Amino acid sequence: MTLAIFDLDNTLLAGDSDYLWGRFLVERGLVDPERYEATNRRFYHEYLDGTLDVHEFLRFALEPLSRHPAEQLHQWRQEFLEEKIRPIVLQPALDLVRDHAERGHTTMIITATNRFVTDPIAALFGVDHLLATTPELVDGRYTGRIADRPTFREGKVLALDDWLAARGQRPAQSWFYSDSHNDLPLLERVTNPVAVDPDDTLRQTAADRGWPTISLRDGSAGGPA
Numbered sequence: 001m002t003l004a005i006f007d008l009d010n011t012l013l014a015g016d017s018d019y020l021w022g023r024f025l026v027e028r029g030l031v032d033p034e035r036y037e038a039t040n041r042r043f044y045h046e047y048l049d050g051t052l053d054v055h056e057f058l059r060f061a062l063e064p065l066s067r068h069p070a071e072q073l074h075q076w077r078q079e080f081l082e083e084k085i086r087p088i089v090l091q092p093a094l095d096l097v098r099d100h101a102e103r104g105h106t107t108m109i110i111t112a113t114n115r116f117v118t119d120p121i122a123a124l125f126g127v128d129h130l131l132a133t134t135p136e137l138v139d140g141r142y143t144g145r146i147a148d149r150p151t152f153r154e155g156k157v158l159a160l161d162d163w164l165a166a167r168g169q170r171p172a173q174s175w176f177y178s179d180s181h182n183d184l185p186l187l188e189r190v191t192n193p194v195a196v197d198p199d200d201t202l203r204q205t206a207a208d209r210g211w212p213t214i215s216l217r218d219g220s221a222g223g224p225a
Helices: 017-027 033-049 054-067 070-088 091-102 115-125 154-167 181-187 200-209
Strands: 002-006 106-111 129-132 135-138 141-146 173-178 192-196
Touching: 002 091, 017 033, 017 054, 017 070, 017 115, 033 054, 054 141, 070 115, 070 141, 091 106, 091 115, 106 115, 106 154, 115 129, 129 154, 154 181, 173 181, 181 200, 192 200
Parallel strands: 002 106, 002 173, 106 129, 173 192
Antiparallel strands: 135 141
């Protein structure tokens, strides 16, 4: 098996789907706008700085899911997909995923953003598999908690190891494409790490280690200033 793995936010997308879901909730009046926007922005910048407490963030991000029936949430999610996500899907990213698929590689997105948000986005890219932080669902309602460990930093490596162990396979070759220094644990594990429009820390690390750096951007952006 040859495995092509992709980070999602700010890698395949010209923006951050987790942050934009928060913006969508604010714009729809589904959360307190001033408090939620300020907290959402704080967590986003903590992520960029490498100081994010992922468990604190997930309690914040998943709590709104617990207030509404899943059917209503899925309707809003479809509207979110059309309004916020399709405009930031990068055509070169679609081409890159397709190129790996046409070469017979198994394609996968691994993202810390929760599966509720990312399931339909992964479908847009047509990847074979999605590993994402999974919100807990009990009796058809989201609880606001997670069902397993977060797929964040080292958690991405653990999730991939679990996935491979369940199949009794190890890839002969593997790629991982990411923009973020938070993904260094997984970048260090694959045979072909690739920095994509990287943050400053990852750009320097890639240069120091001789990793390729590519751009999939067209100059657009989807995160906060």
